[in-house]
Amino acid sequence: MSKPKYVAALATVAIALAGCNGGSHPSPGPSPSAGAQEARIAWLRVSECMRANGYPDFPDPALDDRGVWTVSYPTQGSPAECDELVRQAKVNSRxxxxxxxxEMASLQAYAKCMRGHGIAAFPDPDEDGNFGxxxxxxxxDPKFPAAFDACKALRPPQRPK
Known part of the structure; x- marks a missing residue:
């Protein structure tokens, strides 16, 4: 994988999990839980490692509008020196x-509602809560708008991917 693609991939994963606004001041927002702080610190370590190992522009993690710590570069194929840090950051974030x-019960009720309103192939959510x-x-399907409207009260909020 070329260096730009590698860096782009690392950033995408990290952006979904991190939280500084590029400087030493944390992003404004709700108080993070202890687990969220651990995830942020883990992604900061990944950022520092990446910068020390050939990716000088690798960003600090950032808290996105859905409350997920992320970086804007992918972590697949990270330097060997950073592998364990990436693994730990992913574990913390997961x-x-x-x-x-x-939440799973709500997602299943939404899927059942959509099927009940004529979208027979509407899938159940996977173990991560995504419909795919x-x-x-x-x-x-011409019936989709009506089913979507009929099930809107059950429609779950968008989950981070």
Whole structure:
């Protein structure tokens, strides 16, 4: 993988998980939990490692509008010196984004509603709470707008990917 593509990939993963505004001052927003602070620190370590190992423009993590710590570069193919830091940052972040049983029940109720309103192929959510790319083609079905409207009260908020 070329260096620019590698850096772009690392940033994408990290942006979804990090949180500084490029300087030493934290981004404004809600008080983060202890787990969120651990995720932020883990991604800061990844950023520092990446910069020390050939990626001088690698960004600090940032808290996005959905409350997810992220970096704007991918971490796949990171330098060996950073592999363990990347792994730990991903573990910390994954723990924060785990879907609760009540969220899963809501997502399943939404899927059932969509099927009940004529979108028979509407999928159940996966273990991460995502419906997947198979939903996009279903939107072309003429019955989709009515089903979408009928199920709007059950529609869950957008989850981070």
């Amino acid at each position: 723990a924060l984004s785990a879907i609760s049983p009540s 790319p198979g939903v996009e083609p279903l939107q072309a």
